[in-house]
Amino acid sequence: MKTEIRQAQHPENAKALDTAGLRRHFLVETLFEPGAITFTYSHVDRLMIGGAAPLAESLELTAPPAIGTASFLARRELGAFNVGGPGRVLVDGQTHELDTRDAIYIGMGAEGVRFESVDAANPARFYILSTPAHRRCETRLIKRAEAKTMHVGDITNSNKRVIAQYILPGVCDSCQLVMGMTQLEPGNMWNTMPCHVHDRRSEVYFYFDLKEPARVFHFMGEPQETRHVVVANEQAVISPGWSIHSGVGTGAYTFIWGMGGDNQDYTDMDMVRMEDLR
Numbered sequence: 001m002k003t004e005i006r007q008a009q010h011p012e013n014a015k016a017l018d019t020a021g022l023r024r025h026f027l028v029e030t031l032f033e034p035g036a037i038t039f040t041y042s043h044v045d046r047l048m049i050g051g052a053a054p055l056a057e058s059l060e061l062t063a064p065p066a067i068g069t070a071s072f073l074a075r076r077e078l079g080a081f082n083v084g085g086p087g088r089v090l091v092d093g094q095t096h097e098l099d100t101r102d103a104i105y106i107g108m109g110a111e112g113v114r115f116e117s118v119d120a121a122n123p124a125r126f127y128i129l130s131t132p133a134h135r136r137c138e139t140r141l142i143k144r145a146e147a148k149t150m151h152v153g154d155i156t157n158s159n160k161r162v163i164a165q166y167i168l169p170g171v172c173d174s175c176q177l178v179m180g181m182t183q184l185e186p187g188n189m190w191n192t193m194p195c196h197v198h199d200r201r202s203e204v205y206f207y208f209d210l211k212e213p214a215r216v217f218h219f220m221g222e223p224q225e226t227r228h229v230v231v232a233n234e235q236a237v238i239s240p241g242w243s244i245h246s247g248v249g250t251g252a253y254t255f256i257w258g259m260g261g262d263n264q265d266y267t268d269m270d271m272v273r274m275e276d277l278r
């Protein structure tokens, strides 16, 4: 299992990076390798950002040396969203069926975890985010229709979108991981603007459903020191607690957000006033 390590960045260092430097530290370019599981291990809240792309054979989740435990979930929890064709996730002998946009939460202590595609000709693709855990919460399949939805934004600001909360207290219990999916309404291009920061929690944005050659300009950095990263389909951006996270597409897209940190209060955000952005 391929695992890449990313060290945490101080904002004073981050603001001095050029385009290649920003991409090297904050962008995860390749999540899905056919027939494999890949991980990027970020020292920002010890988030592990992964992709599982099973074909004819199922893929076993093993513990990379980077985490120093016998099994991946010995001291971790994870959320996985299927963004491909129909798939299955096997957890300790139990099979969970995930259609596209369904998710699964897998609690600490699960040992046998496998990802598979129902049809190798229309393979499943699982986007994975994992955080450290301190107790076992119940493994749970969360279908798209079971997520809690919020309707926000409006067309005049090009930010009308549906935020679907999948792993969040009240929907699915977890230690610190929270995850959901935001779907833009047709013709709307901006996400998370007006923007915010939450130094208590770090976040990862995974963009998908972009048609080539569309790109998302993802905005990051401290509110008074913004930068951007150009993101292609099925790539992710790491957002440390000090950074805004917002994007505008040159075409339609959807994204999955996920966080880890000190609290699980979705509304605990420090909104940034437009007048204060630089």
Ligand SMILES: O=C[C@H](O)[C@@H](O)CC(=O)C(=O)O
Binding pocket: 161, 163, 180, 181, 182, 191, 192, 193, 203, 245, 257, 266, 269
């Ligand atoms: O802290 C919360 C996250 O940034 C996202 O949930 C925001 C989001 O999906 C959106 O505004 O579209």
Ligand SMILES: [Zn+2]
Binding pocket: 196, 197, 198, 203, 245, 269
């Ligand atoms: Zn946020």
